Amino acid sequence: MPAFELYTDDIKQDMDSVDNYIKRALKTHQRLLSDVINQLAGSGGKRLRPLMVILSSRFGGYKRDEIIHLAAAIEILHMATLVHDDIIDDAPIRRGEPTVQSRWGKDVAVFTGDFLFSTVFSLLSKEVSFDDLYEVSRVVKQICEGEVDQYQHRYNTAVSVRSYLRRIRHKTADLFALSCVIGAKRAGCSKPIYNALENFGMDFGMVFQIIDDILDFEGQQEELGKPAGADFEEGVYTLPLIYALDTKYRLPLLDVLNKDRYDASDVEAVKAMVKAAGGIEKARSIANNFAAKAVEDIKLLPDNEHKRIMLAILNESVERRY
Structure with a gap:
């Protein structure tokens, strides 16, 4: 069953309230800024981080107005990181729309x-x-460090799996962990509960980013909302490619990766070699390992509908195709 179908009416209402709160919080009289913000706020997105704030808070003494406020702030923080990320990557498209930059x-x-x-x-x-x-503030600092680390390692064909995992923990997983723990703490959850939620957020974030990186090799632009192969074209070498570079395909991959400019056939060649080398399969295995850890984290939580929604979101993230 899709996770959305498990959302209770009050969860749906809370998510609508988050969207409305974001629009109010970002109102500005500066005309240009207002135009940009309106595009960003209306560009969609999964809103998973504010959803994690809301779901986590339901394991304690839920205070709706406070949690909506926090959830909106977390989503705006995510929006800010995406805008700056697109500047660094010189990304033309996100979520099927032109980026701000x-x-x-x-x-x-x-x-x-x-x-x-x-x-x-x-x-x-x-x-x-x-x-x-x-x-x-600590998480914002770590996101920045993750971005700088990614920038420093662009076009580095010797980047290690360990370095990659550290990078995505800072860039992605830390914010999911924060989303869970800040909601749980605001709701007054006990330490064992908010520790379990924080660990779930971290492991879920690792799954989410690894799958996202796999889709750069498997997905289509219409589904992804951005060009397939965009990461390695920009010199950002992710887990499937890192694994493939450690196989017999290393030299033919380097022949393509070392070009000054790629054409469509080069992109398809890299994708085909990464798949043939087992890079996607190995990366998916790592994602599954983190998913298994996330399931163990969830088992420590009281059994309720919010726990079931979190598990469904995790399962969807493992199987997602866009």
Whole structure:
């Protein structure tokens, strides 16, 4: 059963409230910024991070207004990281739409990312403790470190699996872990419960990013909302390619990767070699290992409909095709 079909009416209402809160929080009288924000807010997205805030809070004393506030702040933080990520990657498309930097230019994208970050900390300063605010700041720092690490290792054909896993933990998994733990703490969950939720968020985030990287080799642009092969074209070598480079396909892969410019046939050749080398299969095995850990994390939680939704989201993420 799809995870969405398990959402209770109150969860659906909460997610609608998060979207409405985001729109209100990002209102600005600056016309250009308003146009950019409206595109971002309406561009869709899975909204998994605010959903994790909401679901995690349901294992404690749920306080709706406070949790909606926190969930919206977490999603705006995610939006900010995407805007800056697209600047670094010079990405033309995200979610099937032109990125901020490709439509309005890098200067406007920087201003927009900064506006989003400042909005996040303005919202959080009203609702969280100093300890929680420190945790948010720590995660933002780690996301930045992950981005810099990725930038430093562009076009590095010797990048290790360990380095890759550390990078995606900082870039992706830490924010999922924060989403879970900040909701649980705000709801007053016991330490064993919020530790289990934090661990689930971390393991889920690892699954989510590894599958995302696999889809760069398997998916189609219409499904992904971005060009397939975009990562390795930009010199970002992810787990399937890292594994493939450690096989007999290394030299033919290097023949393509070392080109100054790729054409469509080069992209397809890399994808075919990565698949033939077993890179996708090995990467999916690692994702499954993290998924198994996430299941063990969930087992430590009380049995309720929110636990079942989290498990369904995990299963969908393992099997997703876009």
